[in-house]
Amino acid sequence: MTEEQTLIRRVQGGDHEAFAHLMSRYEKQVYTLCLRMSGHEEDARDLTQEAFLKAWRGLRFYQFEASFSTWLYRLTSNVCIDFLRKQKRQNTVSMTLENEEGETEEQELPDPAALPEEQTIQREQKRLLYGAIQTLDGEFRLALTLRAVEQLSYEEIGEILNLKPGTVKSRIARARGKLRKILAEHGNFFCTASSNQEEGRDAL
């Protein structure tokens, strides 16, 4: 039995401290997933708390049939999907439109000039990226985040989203393509990267 499985057994026996240990292993991943999905720190914090509370309640019934990380990310994904749906219902009169592929239409990114001067280029890049991610449709955003942040395989993501691995692959590719396009059009995200244009080939 792995150390993690031992921790889970202890949690199933009602051990709070074991749950705190388990949380400390996954809090960054869960929080980052929630932040990417909600786009706001306050919401991400609430969603992370909700996900862990649900995990605590649900662990009693966890049967080790899926790996714990996949189980936890699936639970967190559902919390995030629920949140986005509720948000969408609340904003039915907003101007957000969906095209035929289910992606939300591109929105103007916040004006970079509004940022305080002391913020670094790195922070600016991150802000641009987060803004761009928010323009993706929720399910595309989720597939890409589960891959990039949680490092799950296409198969594992397919299990979570009830999709075939091939569909996961195309969703992630389209999400990446769209992000790249937005970032190339807005701001100077790729400025530092474009100084060594031929490096792309070496990466293969």
Add this chain to the structure above:
Amino acid sequence: MTCEEALLLLSGHLDHENTPEEEIALQAHLSDCGTCRRVLQELTAMEQELTELETPPEDLTENVMKMITEEAAKGKKRRTYRWAGLITAAALALAIGVGTLGLPGEAAQTTGNVPAPACMVQPAVASAPAEFALEDDGIAVQSETEPDAQALADSRQADIAVLRQTVPELEGCPYETLEDGSLLYTLPENDGAVELSRLYGAELYRPADGGAQNGALALVVPD
């Protein structure tokens, strides 16, 4: 290969999910296409930002642990109330039994919670103590089941219909016995729980509002 097709393989390349054949095809395309070489370079730069983990607020663990402790304490209290209800019910039954035998007084006094000698069935039930009434009106039972059934739905990623007794539809379905003695049936159809809810008014618990779903279950919690 078009550049659009190449994007699929570029993305698969970053994720190490391409087949060897796909990798060869991609390489052949890249040697001819400067645009896609640039795209790969930009996607690689983007990836570094995408994979970065964020640091959660410092009080996150503390907040969750506080919620859990409160919930555990509440659960304990609920169980105590339930006990109190059962004991009172037993006392009432005893008092009623004794009452009908024509021996009031003593038995009723020892229970403490039961007011007045119970000589008649009706008055004794009507004056049952508050916690017994709370347990018996159905609402309290429901709130007892609710967090567990929801947790079960979240954990198993399945719709769950909660029933108070078995129904013909469950015959032949595989089931497991949970630690509290409830029976958990696996239903053959994905919409089985919704159907039981429609047919028998079973309470329905779902993992997410129409989210991913791995089947349907029925939880039979006998009264």
